[in-house]
Amino acid sequence: MISWRKHYKKGLIAISLLLSTGASVYAQGDPKKGQELFKANCTACHTLDKQVIGPALGGVVDRLKTEQNLDTDWLHKWIKDNKALRESGDKYANEVFEKFNKTEMLAFPNLSDTDIDDILAYTTDPPAEEVVADAASGDAGANSTAAIEAQKAQELNSKIVIAALIAIAGLLFWLLLKIRQLVKLQQTPELSELNTTRVTNFSAMYEKYSYVGKGVVALLALFALYGVWNWLMWVGVYKGYAPEQPIYFSHKIHAGENKIDCQLCHSGAKYGKVSEIPSLNVCMNCHRSISEYKGKYIEPGKDREFYTNQIKTLYAHAGWDESKQAYTGKTEPVEWTRIHNMPDFVYFNHSQHVVAGEQTIINGFNAKQKDPANKIDVVCKACHGKIDTMNVVQMANNFTMGWCIDCHRTTEVDMNNGYNKEYFKNLHDKLKKQYGEGSKITVDAIGGLECGKCHY
Ligand code: HEC
Ligand code: HEC
Ligand code: HEC
Ligand code: HEC
Ligand code: HEC
Ligand code: HEC
CATH class of the missing domain: 1.10.287 (Helix Hairpins)
Known part of the structure; x- marks a missing residue:
């Protein structure tokens, strides 16, 4: 019955598109696929009906056509690499950038033309509400399976x-x-x-x-x-440790519901030893314009007002006066309680794992997953677990020496990434001789079990 209605609606849409001549040019995409892509890539900064960090994108194809006489070609170029488009001297690209106070939109070179058509189809013709409801209950389902697992263990x-x-x-x-x-x-x-x-x-x-x-x-x-x-x-093992924080900051809402990339906030992970907790400036990049919680997801026992109050707490710490839309200068740093903390005699470096080790860690992790579909920030999840489903961060592993060593024994070294190709060139040849061509070279073979590598 429902599916018949969907087809019926699609039919109606198709007919109306055929009738409105100009429209059919951009309606080639699949709005349902587009919705997924939009959720995964764009919702951190855009919604359909309201300006967030970037402009509202509902009906953007029509709007640009009528107001700027720009066609979908322009949109493809903009979405793939807006910076390149601006630098090519494109007039509107520079105008809209200025209008949004030079806030950089991300580039999406990985989206294909079909992907972009799908996204544009979604902005033009979002699927009916029942589809949205499906997606929401799907999320709730995923949520409750995690909860059930935790409950079972308990x-x-x-x-x-x-x-x-x-x-x-x-x-x-x-x-x-x-x-x-x-x-x-x-x-x-x-x-x-x-x-x-x-x-x-x-x-x-x-x-x-x-x-x-x-x-x-x-x-x-x-x-x-x-x-x-x-x-x-x-003693000293705190798997499951999840302290209360001064602001109720939910990773599920940020990284899960809104698909914000881990490294947008924890940008240190790529470049060095520590991942770092983001400064309030990073929060305020988004929260100058997000002052209330309007999301669909609500944790049992909480309500929208609770979340909105937490955003107001953020404002108090950052010294942001909402009514004047200006900083007062009175700031008070947030004292986040540290959760992961290795003893001083241990050396752990994020970039070594997130950059050099990324691909093999992902391979190893995916091999153990039933459902490797969720591809965002897999490398972080291999060690930190499904942070994007946690309202309150918990230690997902025990972070003992045995845990580090276990992974070094079983995870291969990616001899093909730029860094290792250069660094291990001679060693690689030696290891190939020693272990035989085509054998697995795991991290222990490059010294991953040497005491001095992990201990000062
Ligand atoms: C990090 C935030 C961010 C993300 C993620 C993002 N955008 Fe944007 N987008 C912006 C900003 C900010 C602008 C306004 C122009 C500027 O400042 O460069 C913009 C402008 C646009 C425009 C021009 C709209 C107009 O009215 O002129 C389009 C189209 C657009 N974005 C599409 C997308 C699509 C599609 C995605 C996802 C694939 C996406 N954006 C992801 C921040 C973002
Ligand atoms: C919008 C910003 C933001 C995003 C996106 C984000 N985080 Fe966080 N993260 C924080 C803040 C703020 C804290 C400190 C408060 C807390 O522990 O919840 C934190 C804490 C953590 C901690 C615990 C740090 C400690 O004290 O040991 C880990 C681990 C972590 N994040 C991993 C991730 C992963 C993995 C992702 C992506 C799935 C991610 N974060 C996405 C802001 C963010
Ligand atoms: C990339 C954009 C972005 C950044 C950066 C960001 N947020 Fe958010 N935040 C959001 C969005 C989107 C929501 C959900 C709003 C909605 O659904 O109405 C949200 C919701 C919230 C909420 C209410 C829900 C909850 O998690 O309790 C709080 C509190 C919050 N953010 C605090 C922070 C803090 C603190 C930081 C900095 C560590 C931060 N945010 C950084 C985009 C961001
Ligand atoms: C190989 C395992 C591993 C991977 C992969 C990993 N982490 Fe960590 N992470 C750790 C360990 C171990 C610590 C504790 C470090 C310490 O106390 O010195 C930690 C600590 C953190 C902290 C607390 C602050 C700090 O740096 O001490 C944050 C935040 C964090 N990780 C985020 C991330 C994010 C985001 C990613 C993905 C980009 C990631 N981690 C990938 C093992 C890992
Ligand atoms: C999920 C798997 C995984 C876990 C868990 C892990 N590592 Fe690693 N580690 C790797 C990989 C893969 C490499 C190889 C990176 C490269 O190609 O250089 C590596 C390399 C290293 C190196 C460099 C070794 C060398 O000889 O250059 C050190 C040091 C290290 N890890 C420390 C740690 C510590 C300390 C922990 C525990 C807190 C830990 N690792 C946990 C996968 C892991
Ligand atoms: C891959 C990284 C790694 C290597 C290699 C490694 N350790 Fe450790 N070691 C750790 C970590 C991480 C801890 C902290 C564990 C904790 O806090 O529970 C630790 C803790 C210890 C401790 C303190 C006791 C304890 O269990 O907390 C001793 C002693 C120790 N290591 C000795 C050694 C010796 C000796 C070697 C060489 C044979 C070695 N380690 C090699 C990562 C490593």
């Missing part, structure tokens, strides 16, 4: 604890019975005679039944040992 944990408690309760009950038996043994008149002969005094009786006490003590000792061992194993 349930298992509490089951173990409950089983242990039941065992202890059983032990105590058994002990009680034994003691009652002992007491009864002494009280029954028939036995009291025997007692005088067989159990002459308490110490003899204790001797007789001491194995009970010893057994219990041994069991309790085992329990205690197990507890201490567990505790020792987890």
Whole structure:
């Protein structure tokens, strides 16, 4: 029924497009595919109906045609590489750049012409609301599977604890019975005679039944040992650590719902040792114009007002006066609680992994995923887990030495990337001789297990 209606709508659209002559030029794309692409690439800065960082894009093809006499060719060039277009001296490209205070739009050289046609079809003719609803419930579904997994793990944990408690309760009950038996043994008149002969005094009786006490003590000792061992194993390991932050900043809303690239905020990852937490300037690039939360996604137990208040907290820290649309100069840095923190004697370098190691880490990670479809920032996820589904960042791995080494033993070195080709040229030839042509060269072969590489 619904699908018939969709076809019916498509039919109507097709007919109306055929009737309106000029329109058919740009309506070649598939608006549904376009919607996906738009969500993945453009929603960080554009919506259809409202100016965000860039202009509203609903009906942009028509608007540029009528106002500027520009056709889809121009749009293709602009979307692929707006900077190149501006630098070629294109009049409107420079005008609109000036109008938006020289805010750089990203270039999208990876989008094909068909992709762009699809996106433009979407801006011209967004699919009906029911499709949007589908997408939203799909997200909610993904959400709840993650939640269910977490819950399952938690349930298992509490089951173990409950089983242990039941065992202890059983032990105590058994002990009680034994003691009652002992007491009864002494009280029954028939036995009291025997007692005088067989159990002459308490110490003899204790001797007789001491194995009970010893057994219990041994069991309790085992329990205690197990507890201490567990505790020792987890000292300094904070997998799952997720502290409260001064601003409720949701990665799910930013990196998940709005598909903002990790490295837009954590730009340090590419260039050096640390990824860095973004400064408030980075936040304000977007939040000068995003002052309220209007998103579809709402975490259970929160509401839009809650999110909007968090944006106001950001304004207070950044010293942004909303009514005057100006900075007051009164700023107060946000003290984010650090989550990942290696001991001082460990050297870990992001760029080594995010740049040199990127491709092989992605390959290794994808091989383990059931659904490698989500391609954004895969390299980060290999170590940090699905941050884009977390409202509050959690440590997704235990970040121990064993964890680093495990990956170095199993992940290949990408001998073909520019950096390694240059750096390991001689070593590569040597390794090929040593391990044989075509063999897997894993990180341990280039020194990834040497103490000095990771320890100062
Ligand atoms: C990082 C933010 C950002 C992203 C991501 C982005 N844009 Fe833009 N876009 C802008 C800004 C800002 C402008 C205004 C012009 C300028 O400052 O360069 C703009 C302008 C445009 C224009 C010109 C509109 C007009 O009214 O003249 C089009 C078309 C456009 N963007 C399409 C896209 C498409 C399609 C995508 C996704 C593939 C996209 N943009 C992604 C920031 C962005
Ligand atoms: C819009 C900006 C923004 C984007 C996009 C973003 N982050 Fe963050 N990230 C932050 C801020 C702010 C914090 C500090 C607050 C917190 O822990 O939530 C943070 C914290 C983190 C932390 C924990 C840092 C610590 O203290 O150890 C990790 C790991 C992280 N982000 C990874 C990612 C990954 C992976 C992505 C992409 C999927 C991503 N971030 C996208 C802003 C961003
Ligand atoms: C690239 C643009 C961009 C950047 C950079 C950015 N945000 Fe956002 N932020 C958004 C968008 C988009 C939303 C969702 C708005 C909506 O759906 O109405 C949002 C929502 C929020 C919200 C409400 C939802 C939530 O996560 O609690 C807060 C708070 C927030 N941002 C804080 C920050 C902080 C703090 C930073 C800097 C560390 C930051 N943002 C950087 C685009 C950005
Ligand atoms: C090979 C594993 C690995 C990869 C890949 C990785 N990280 Fe990390 N990340 C770590 C470790 C380990 C730390 C702790 C570093 C420390 O405490 O010195 C960390 C710390 C961080 C922090 C906290 C601040 C800091 O730099 O200490 C942020 C933010 C972060 N990572 C973001 C990212 C982002 C974004 C990506 C993808 C571009 C990424 N990471 C890729 C392992 C990784
Ligand atoms: C997801 C897999 C993965 C994890 C986890 C990982 N690494 Fe690596 N690491 C790599 C890869 C791949 C390379 C090779 C990069 C290259 O091509 O230079 C590498 C290289 C290195 C190197 C350089 C080795 C050399 O001889 O040049 C150091 C140092 C290093 N990692 C430290 C660490 C530390 C410390 C940790 C844990 C906190 C860690 N790594 C966790 C995949 C990983
Ligand atoms: C791939 C990186 C890497 C290599 C290689 C490496 N370590 Fe570590 N080591 C670590 C990390 C990361 C930690 C911190 C673990 C933590 O905080 O739980 C650590 C911790 C330690 C500790 C402190 C005890 C502990 O477990 O917390 C000792 C001791 C140590 N390493 C010795 C060595 C020796 C000796 C070698 C050489 C045989 C070596 N490491 C090689 C990454 C490495």
